Amino acid sequence: MQTPAQNARLALLLEVAGTPKPGNVDRRRDLADLRFEHFLAGTVGTETGLEMAQDGEPVGRAFERAVKGMAAQGGDNTQFGALLLLVPLVRAAADHERLSPSAVDSIVEETTVADAAGFYRAFDHVDVFVADPPEEMEPLDVRRGSNAVPELEDRGLTLSDVMDRSVPGDDVAREWGEGFERSFAAADRLVEAGGPATDRAASVFLSLLADRPDTLVANRSGEDVAREVSERADELVARNALETDRDAVESFAADLVDRGINPGTTADVTAAGLYIALERGEIEV
Amino acid sequence: MQTPAQNARLALLLEVAGTPKPGNVDRRRDLADLRFEHFLAGTVGTETGLEMAQDGEPVGRAFERAVKGMAAQGGDNTQFGALLLLVPLVRAAADHERLSPSAVDSIVEETTVADAAGFYRAFDHVDVFVADPPEEMEPLDVRRGSNAVPELEDRGLTLSDVMDRSVPGDDVAREWGEGFERSFAAADRLVEAGGPATDRAASVFLSLLADRPDTLVANRSGEDVAREVSERADELVARNALETDRDAVESFAADLVDRGINPGTTADVTAAGLYIALERGEIEV
Numbered sequence: 001m002q003t004p005a006q007n008a009r010l011a012l013l014l015e016v017a018g019t020p021k022p023g024n025v026d027r028r029r030d031l032a033d034l035r036f037e038h039f040l041a042g043t044v045g046t047e048t049g050l051e052m053a054q055d056g057e058p059v060g061r062a063f064e065r066a067v068k069g070m071a072a073q074g075g076d077n078t079q080f081g082a083l084l085l086l087v088p089l090v091r092a093a094a095d096h097e098r099l100s101p102s103a104v105d106s107i108v109e110e111t112t113v114a115d116a117a118g119f120y121r122a123f124d125h126v127d128v129f130v131a132d133p134p135e136e137m138e139p140l141d142v143r144r145g146s147n148a149v150p151e152l153e154d155r156g157l158t159l160s161d162v163m164d165r166s167v168p169g170d171d172v173a174r175e176w177g178e179g180f181e182r183s184f185a186a187a188d189r190l191v192e193a194g195g196p197a198t199d200r201a202a203s204v205f206l207s208l209l210a211d212r213p214d215t216l217v218a219n220r221s222g223e224d225v226a227r228e229v230s231e232r233a234d235e236l237v238a239r240n241a242l243e244t245d246r247d248a249v250e251s252f253a254a255d256l257v258d259r260g261i262n263p264g265t266t267a268d269v270t271a272a273g274l275y276i277a278l279e280r281g282e283i284e285v
Numbered sequence: 286m287q288t289p290a291q292n293a294r295l296a297l298l299l300e301v302a303g304t305p306k307p308g309n310v311d312r313r314r315d316l317a318d319l320r321f322e323h324f325l326a327g328t329v330g331t332e333t334g335l336e337m338a339q340d341g342e343p344v345g346r347a348f349e350r351a352v353k354g355m356a357a358q359g360g361d362n363t364q365f366g367a368l369l370l371l372v373p374l375v376r377a378a379a380d381h382e383r384l385s386p387s388a389v390d391s392i393v394e395e396t397t398v399a400d401a402a403g404f405y406r407a408f409d410h411v412d413v414f415v416a417d418p419p420e421e422m423e424p425l426d427v428r429r430g431s432n433a434v435p436e437l438e439d440r441g442l443t444l445s446d447v448m449d450r451s452v453p454g455d456d457v458a459r460e461w462g463e464g465f466e467r468s469f470a471a472a473d474r475l476v477e478a479g480g481p482a483t484d485r486a487a488s489v490f491l492s493l494l495a496d497r498p499d500t501l502v503a504n505r506s507g508e509d510v511a512r513e514v515s516e517r518a519d520e521l522v523a524r525n526a527l528e529t530d531r532d533a534v535e536s537f538a539a540d541l542v543d544r545g546i547n548p549g550t551t552a553d554v555t556a557a558g559l560y561i562a563l564e565r566g567e568i569e570v
Contacts, residue, residue, distance in 0.1 A: 002357075006329050013298075013325040027312055027321065036312065037483050040298040041570040044291050047332075072287075073570050198322050285326040285358050 004093040004279060005050035008086045011275035012043045012079055014285070015267060018201030020249050022209070022233070023217075023256030023263045027198065031257060038075025045069030046083060053090040059111055060118025060159055063087045064125075071126040080128050081172045081216075081268035084119075085183060086275055088176070093279050101179035108176050111159035113152065119159050121146045131169050131219040140165075171215040171265045175272070182208065186273025191282045197274070200283065203242055205270045206249070210234035214263035221261055229261060289378040289564060290335035293371045296560035297328045297364055299570070300552060303486030305534050307494070307518070308502075308541030308548045312483065316542060323360025330354035331368060338375040344396055345403025345444055348372045349410075356411040365413050366457040366501075366553035369404075370468060371560055373461070378564050386464035393461050396444035398437065404444050406431045416454050416504040425450075456500040456550045460557070467493065471558025476567045482559070485568065488527055490555045491534070495519035499548035506546055514546060 002010065016039040019026035025036055049066025053059065066083045088107045089099065096103035123145040133141050139151045140162070152162075166173035175183055186204050193200040210233040213226035232252055241248045256262070277283040287295065301324040304311040310321055334351025338344065351368045373392045374384065381388035408430040418426050424436045425447070437447075451458035460468055471489050478485040495518040498511035517537055526533045541547070562568040 002329065006332060010326055010329045013329070014322060017321060017325060035481055035483075036302060037299060037481060037570050040302060041295055044287065044295045044298070047291060196320055196322060198320075285322050 002278070003054060004090045005047070005054040007093075007278040008050050008090050008275050009043055009046065010285070011086065011271050011278055012046065012082060013040070014197050014201050014274050015082065015205075015271035016040075016043075018198045018205060018270070020246075020253040021202055021205045021267065021270075022249065022253040023229070023261045024205075024267050026202070026253075029253065029257060031262070034075045034078070038073050039078045041073035042070040042075070042078035045072050046079065049083070050086070050090055053087045054094045056091070056094065058115055058118065059088055059091055059107065060115030060121075062091070062118075063115075064118040064122040067122040068125045077126045077128050079268075079271070080122070080126060081265060082271040084172050085175055085180065085268055085272035089180065089183070089272060089275055089279075099276055099279050101181070101184055104180050108160050108163075113156055113158055115159035116152050116157050116162045117146075117149045119162060120144070120148050120152060129216065129220060137165060169215060169219060171212065172268050175269070180272065180276075182211075182269050183272035183276060186269055187276035187280070187282065190273050190277045197283055197285050201270055201274060204273060205266055206233050206242065207237050208269055209263055209266045210237040214266045216264040217261055225261065229256065229263065287563070288339060289375045290332070290339040292378075292563040293335050293375050293560050294328055294331065295570070296371065296556050296563055297331065297367060298325070299482050299486050299559050300367070300490075300556040301325075301328075302483045303490060303555070304483065305531075305538040306487055306490045306552065306555075307534065307538035308514070308546050309490075309552050311487070311538075314538065314542060316547070319360045319363070323358050324363045326358035327355040327360070327363035330357050331364065334368070335371070335375055338372045339379045341376070341379065343400055343403065344373055344376055344392065345400030345406075347376070347403075348400075349403040349407040352407040353410045362411045362413050364553075364556070365407075365411060366550060367556040369457050370460055370465065370553055370557035374465065374468070374557060374560055374564075384561055384564050386466070386469055389465050393445050393448075398441055398443055400444035401437050401442050401447045402431075402434045404447060405429070405433050405437060414501065414505060422450060454500060454504065456497065457553050460554070465557065465561075467496075467554050468557035469561060471554055472561035472565070472567065475558050475562045482568055482570050486555055486559060489558060490551055491518055491527065492522050493554055494548055494551045495522040499551045501549040502546055506544075510546065514541065514548065 017027045019028045046066045046069055048069055049062050052065055053062035070079050088104055092103040092107045093099040123142050130142055140148050163173040163176035189204045190200045193203045213230040218226035236249055302312045304313045331351045331354055333354055334347050337350055338347035355364050373389055377389040377392045378384040408427050425433050448458040448461035474489045475485045478488045498515040503511035521534055
């Protein structure tokens with residue numbers, strides 16, 4: 001029986017190992033400056049922060065510590081978004097009998113201004129790609145990192161408030177406001193998929209990408225590209241290409257890597273789904 | 286800066302990710318009943334035992350705990366031999382300014398009968414392939430697990446004594462008596478190899494296999510097979526095939542997998558070398 005923090009580490013490892021995961025680093029693919037080994041080292045680096053979440057320390061502080069440890073490798077940002085989902089989930093699993101949407105909702109609702117400050121401080125440790133904020137949020141641009149904390153305190157925004165204001169442009173933040181709906185749905189799909197855990201991860205990644213355009217792709221490459229990628233994923237899922245025409249999925253993967261299109265948000269939700277399924281004992285390795 | 290126990294986990298992950306590692310599970314290859322994901326879960330399972338070694342608990346008890354956690358996945362034995370090297374190395378790193386052969390020798394020399402009992406108890410948690418012992422050692426066949434502990438105590442054997450008696454048939458045990466000579470040599474080669482850590486791991490694995498027949502292969506498939514495999518590795522190393530003729534290494538790897546030949550001891554020493562190089566800050570990810 002693994003602890004919640006250990007299951008979270010295993011979820012990060014299984015997520016990156018799943019292949020083919022079009023556009024992302026996976027067991028068979030590195031990107032130019034971001035390699036599989038950076039994700040392995042990043043995962044080891046998350047340990048202290050995840051233990052803090054499990055032991056009941058404030059979510060913002062645990063998240064900042066997890067990000068700081070994760071970033072201590074040469075690939076820079078490997079799992080920022082995944083940790084933003086995993087930290088409240090680990091805390092919810094540690095605090096509740098069963099990891100459920102209402103359990104994680106209660107963690108979200110309890111977040112404070114200090115948690116929001118921890119979230120902003122996390123940006124001091126790593127370069128995260130984010131879109132420009134709306135004008136009224138400019139003083140709270142996350143890229144200001146800890147410099148934005150005084151403004152945050154003036155406005156009295158909790159971490160939950162900050163996440164609310166990041167929707168619709170960020171589907172990781174959206175999970176916070178929606179009871180981690182897609183993460184729990186991903187967990188259910190992982191259970192249904194059957195087979196080795198890394199194959200399940202690849203299959204569910206593709207299905208999530210088919211559901212909705214990836215917000216990281218939309219922010220980096222534009223909404224048209226994000227929609228095109230999602231439509232291609234949908235077409236592959238519709239004809240069960242992972243089973244019937246794996247070459248088509250592999251060539252989609254190669255094409256996205258060539259074009260520098262990296263559906264990172266979809267990977268984050270996949271990792272969260274893996275965690276939920278592991279934590280509930282619904283899949284095992 | 287990672288802790289010794291964290292570096293040990295990273296070493297286990299980098300070792301299994303290195304590819305091609307002929308005959309073994311690697312980033313690109315699963316065996317029939319032993320998959321990459323089993324090594325990922327096995328690594329997460331080692332955490333408590335490695336922390337115990339780092340925190341100064343007896344080597345035998347830390348080893349048993351690491352093995353118990355490692356074995357809590359569906360692939361059974363993934364990293365038993367590697368842990369038998371890593372546990373004293375982690376303890377030596379935690380106790381000494383610099384991780385050196387003499388530092389780990391002092392840990393080996395301090396082992397007790399209770400440590401030997403912990404080693405035997407570890408076999409209760411997992412199936413490890415070992416050769417039949419010589420007749421006078423039959424009551425101390427490790428496959429008896431904890432049932433052999435009374436005999437062990439009657440004879441007053443320390444863990445270091447037990448390792449001595451396992452040579453020459455086991456090159457993991459041989460490391461214990463030789464100041465972890467091959468492990469430190471592997472670390473030096475990893476530094477010289479250059480490039481991404483997982484590529485270094487693959488290159489050093491092949492060079493270690495070329496040096497000496499793998500004792501796990503010898504015990505399972507006979508000494509002739511072990512010698513043949515080592516000679517083929519040597520031929521590939523001599524012409525720098527990883528750089529000049531990668532297909533030849535890949536086809537060697539495929540051939541060994543087809544024949545069920547698994548140079549596990551060589552992988553264990555590779556993991557120990559990775560750990561030493563990481564711990565000394567000589568390679569980083």
